[in-house]
Amino acid sequence: MKGLTERQKEILNLIKSDLRNKGFPPTRADIANALGFKSPNAAEQHLRALEKKGVIKIRSGASRGILLHEEKDSGIPIVGLVAAGQPLLAEENIEDKIKIPTNMFKKSVDYLLRVKGNSMIDLGIHENDLVAVKKEKECREGQVIIARINEEVTVKTFRIDGEGQVILESANPDYKNIKINPEKEDFFLEGICVGVIKSF
Known part of the structure; x- marks a missing residue:
């Protein structure tokens, strides 16, 4: 926090605390109340100074539109549509x-x-839910896995039949299970599912 005034450090610490404990940044009024400013305008002036110093970014038109620059590249990546032939985390x-x-x-x-x-x-596990994935090189029978088959990424339950053939099992009777033929198909384990964040 080099180059910040004591007041700016207090505001920055408040923003970090709210993001960590509440999941969202404070409003200008919250900052004014917490630090004893007479009006939210005083908080705004300090926020603008922090933005000029490159510590935060202010999103216009949003009362809680404060983004920490250090958070821009941190956090867990959300992977959306995966293009064929690309690494999952491209x-x-x-x-x-x-x-x-x-x-x-x-x-x-x-x-x-x-x-x-x-x-x-x-x-x-429904469409648009977020599956939490841990990268693994091996998986066990019955685990929900993220697999790449011929460059397509899919979420299925890992099974092995009596003949030792890998089956990727759906959890919906409208969808067929996928039998993996190692001679015809490229199969790669991307990771295992360790949880789900629901989309509402």
Whole structure:
């Protein structure tokens, strides 16, 4: 926080605290009340000074439109539509990055994948939900996995039949299971599902 006045440091700490504890930044009125300013305008002046110093970015027209510059490139990436042939975490596939509490899931999360389609609805995974993914090189029978088959990414339950053939099982009777033929298909494990963030 080099180059900041004591008052600016207080405001910055308040913004960080609200983002960490509430999930959103304070309004100008919140800042004024917390730090004893006579009006929200005084808070606005300090925010503009912080923006000039490159510490925050102010989104016009939004009462809570304060973005910390340091958060721009941090957080868990949200992967949207994956183009064929691209790595899952290629920059063009990443919609956004968000911060989630470290204890939200039992296992660490490497990225969130936006679900397309309803092939897993019987497991409570619906279209536009965010599947929390941990990168793994191996998976166990019955785990929900993120797989790449012939450059297409899919979310399915990993099964092995009596003949040792890999089956990617849907959780919706309207969708067929996928049998993997290693001689004809490229199969790659991208990771395992460790949780779901619902879309409402």
